Amino acid sequence: MDFDLNEDQQAVLESVERLLAQHAGPARAVALNRAGDYDHDLHAALEAAGFNQIARDLARDDTLAGLEAALTVEAIARSGGVVAAAAQMLVAPALCERTIEGPVAICTVGELTQPTPVRFAAHARSLLVLDDGDAYLVSPAPGTFEPVRTSFGYPMGRLSEGASVEPDREGQALGAGAADTLRNWWRLGLAVEAVGTMDAALGHTVEYLRQRRQFGRTIGSFQAVQHRLSLCAIEVEASRWLTREAAFHNAQPEAVAAAAAYALQAADTLFTETHQLSGAIGFTCEFDLHVWSMRLLALRQELGGVGAARRALVEARWGAA
Amino acid sequence: MEFNWSPEDIEHRREIREFLDEELPDNWEEISQHGPGGDSQAAFSRQFCGRMAEKGWLTQHWPGEYGGRDCEPWRHSIVGEEMWAIGEPRGSQYMNVNWIGPAIMHYGTQAQKQLHLPKISAGDVLWCQGFSEPEAGSDLAALRTRAERIGDNYVINGSKIWTSYCNHADYIFLLVRTDPSSSRQQGISVLLVPMDTPGIEVREIPSVVGERYFHEVFFTDVTVPASVLLGEENNGWGVVNYALQFERIGAARYARAAVTLDRLAEVAAERGMLDDPIVVDRLGEARALCEAARVLVYKVIDLRAKDQPPTADTQLARVLSTTCDNAIGRLALEIFGPESREYASYADNNFRLAMTAGVAVGATEVQLNLIAARFLKLPRE
Known part of the structure; x- marks a missing residue:
């Protein structure tokens, strides 16, 4: 057991944070979100620096470097990066033997049969589809998905009327067991993104409450406010360490279900509390909280959210649900 | 950063479980129904800790010069988890080995060390x-x-x-x-x-x-x-702060909660309650909470294993550990339903022993104050 980053992990994190300082950040996220755009520049920069393949490149003895990839995705989420980092860096390497073309989006087959907005689908070159006991890879032609306006902080797309998606003709390696693999790594990705996003939302709120004065004192000095923030901090830290542990164990089903069950519940708490404590300014576009807070609610909607994660946890732990 | 137990630690956990199987009498549940302070458990603890001392496990995390084996805090945490999970057969002596002994080592005179440490490491002295x-x-x-x-x-x-x-x-x-x-x-x-x-x-x-x-x-x-x-x-305030950094996560409450929860899930399955999605949801929520508390406690043990000074991580772990203990105690009442109304029934015992968790050793609100000041660096004014 060791909760400190080793030298290699430290180097990975510093390097991605340097890149993000240059290519990402809340202002950029706001501009991209307004246009419903994907951050192709950030995606390309991550690709060029080797981060998109990090899980495979740092693999040892054929074991994916899930933790290093998760640390990278967590940092990208913290920066508000508008890229499909979890799908690209965590899910795709676990599922596909060859490198698939990004951006990568993920959805359930239900989101195609009853078309609903799917994160990153309008920009995706590869789409991973979970169909109950099966999983398949699709390379959607341009126009297959139409952009959808959303309140929830990520570019989204919906299957266009009359369009359909078929399993990739190359049918790459999404055979037996692929559905479970997809489910577990997707769930891990959601937890990791939630952690980075909650971290930033709480940090932004705490910073504001250290400055903002009302009733002749800083709001952050009121005990009623402090206790709520302290409880939020506990939620974020517990989510962070559960998730990192699950990533280290490469999305082992019980570990990842626990991490997602906890982190996605925490995401609801963090959304509610950061907005409540930030007051009216928290709802405005000039205050960056929304860059992270709105995303938390989108993350909670994927793969059955908290309820499905808890069911998966009960099944993994006790063999029944 | 890595989250594996060493093969030696895994083996030690197996040894401890085997030892508990052998040492705990058939009526252990009855002996332990009033918790570590109960008459029967206190008496049992002297015999049990003596046996642990013979094995060299009671104070294995202590330095060699005081009769220990210089084991890492991780090794001692395995003992703590396994003991607390099963109802703490060491009785109140878990405090002796966790923090009273270490405080005497740190601050005691030669005479105090000679008087107290051998007694504690022999497992035949009770403290409060x-x-x-x-x-x-x-x-x-x-x-x-x-x-x-x-x-x-x-x-x-x-x-x-x-x-x-x-x-x-x-x-x-x-x-x-x-x-x-x-x-x-x-x-x-x-x-x-x-x-x-x-x-x-x-x-x-x-x-x-x-x-x-x-x-x-x-x-x-x-x-x-x-x-x-x-x-x-x-x-004395310095002495107490030194001692309490060991005490606040001394009792592996999450481990006991996790074992209780396993039993609740078993009971729920036997009674066909897992067809109820609300029960499944509650069990999943509770299991995630146990895991969250465990991992935050591990973060603190990691600091201690590296001899680093205590941080507000102790408070984070403490709050979640007590929250977890309380939540599983109450869930036991729901799963067992009317049966739990009887005094000293399984659910009643678990609930009662958990109910003080948020108040003992510094109320949750005090921990939250410390998190606000030390972890979030919020102003006091």
């Missing part, structure tokens, strides 16, 4: 902690119990409250005010007082938690030699 007072609960620094230096003695007058384990204890780790003109954290000292000293009276405070759980301890002109002073006079 004399901290809270009627007017000093969460606000511990308000304590008033007075120890007056007269010649070579201290004369103690005052009272302690909520004291657990004191009805069986051989010694009390006692916080007193030695400087009458002082206030708050200054002027406090720690005395290691034999409980059979004349002038000490213990009265049980009946409570809904269980029998022999809370007590008041009255000190009337209790005279002890000045050699019972631990550390410097009037510097």
Whole structure:
């Protein structure tokens, strides 16, 4: 057991944070979100620096470097990066033997049969589809998905009327067991993104409450406010360490279900509390909280959210649900 | 960063489980129904800790010079998890090995070390902690119990409250005010007082938690030699802070909660309750909470294993660990339903032993204050 980053992990994190300082950040996220755009520049920069393949490149003895990839995705989420980092860096390497073309989006087959907005689908070159006991890879032609306006902080797309998606003709390696693999790594990705996003939302709120004065004192000095923030901090830290542990164990089903069950519940708490404590300014576009807070609610909607994660946890732990 | 147990640690956990299988009698559940402070468990702990000492496991995390084996805190945490999970057969002696012994090692005189450490590591001495007072609960620094230096003695007058384990204890780790003109954290000292000293009276405070759980301890002109002073006079606050960094996560509450929860899931399955999606949801939520508490406690053990000073991580872990204990205690009542109405039923025992978690060793609100100040760096004003 060791909760400190080793030298290699430290180097990975510093390097991605340097890149993000240059290519990402809340202002950029706001501009991209307004246009419903994907951050192709950030995606390309991550690709060029080797981060998109990090899980495979740092693999040892054929074991994916899930933790290093998760640390990278967590940092990208913290920066508000508008890229499909979890799908690209965590899910795709676990599922596909060859490198698939990004951006990568993920959805359930239900989101195609009853078309609903799917994160990153309008920009995706590869789409991973979970169909109950099966999983398949699709390379959607341009126009297959139409952009959808959303309140929830990520570019989204919906299957266009009359369009359909078929399993990739190359049918790459999404055979037996692929559905479970997809489910577990997707769930891990959601937890990791939630952690980075909650971290930033709480940090932004705490910073504001250290400055903002009302009733002749800083709001952050009121005990009623402090206790709520302290409880939020506990939620974020517990989510962070559960998730990192699950990533280290490469999305082992019980570990990842626990991490997602906890982190996605925490995401609801963090959304509610950061907005409540930030007051009216928290709802405005000039205050960056929304860059992270709105995303938390989108993350909670994927793969059955908290309820499905808890069911998966009960099944993994006790063999029944 | 990595999250694997070493093969040696995995083997040690197996050994401990095997040992528990052999040592715990068939009526262990009955013996342990009133918790570590109960009469039967206290008596059992002397025999059990003696057996652990023979194995060399009781104080294996202590330095070799004090009879330990210099094992990493991780090794000792495995013992803590396995013991607490099964209802703590070490009784109150978990405190001895977790923090009373280490505090004596750190601050004790040679004579104090020679007197106390061999007894603790042999597993045949019971301690209690004399901290809270009627007017000093969460606000511990308000304590008033007075120890007056007269010649070579201290004369103690005052009272302690909520004291657990004191009805069986051989010694009390006692916080007193030695400087009458002082206030708050200054002027406090720690005395290691034999409980059979004349002038000490213990009265049980009946409570809904269980029998022999809370007590008041009255000190009337209790005279002890000045050699019972631990550390410097009037510097007891430093001693207590040192000691408590070990105590706040000393009891592996999440481990007991996790074992209880496994039993609840088994019962729910047997009774066909898993067809109810609400029950499944509650079980999943509870399991995630146990895991969250565990991983935050591990973060603190990691700091300790690296000999780093304690941080607010201790408070984060403490709050979640007590939340978890409480939540699973209440869930037991729901899963067992009407059966839990009977005193000393499985669910009732678990619930009662968990219900004090958020108040003992510094209420949750005090921990939240510390998180706000130290972890979030929020202003005090």
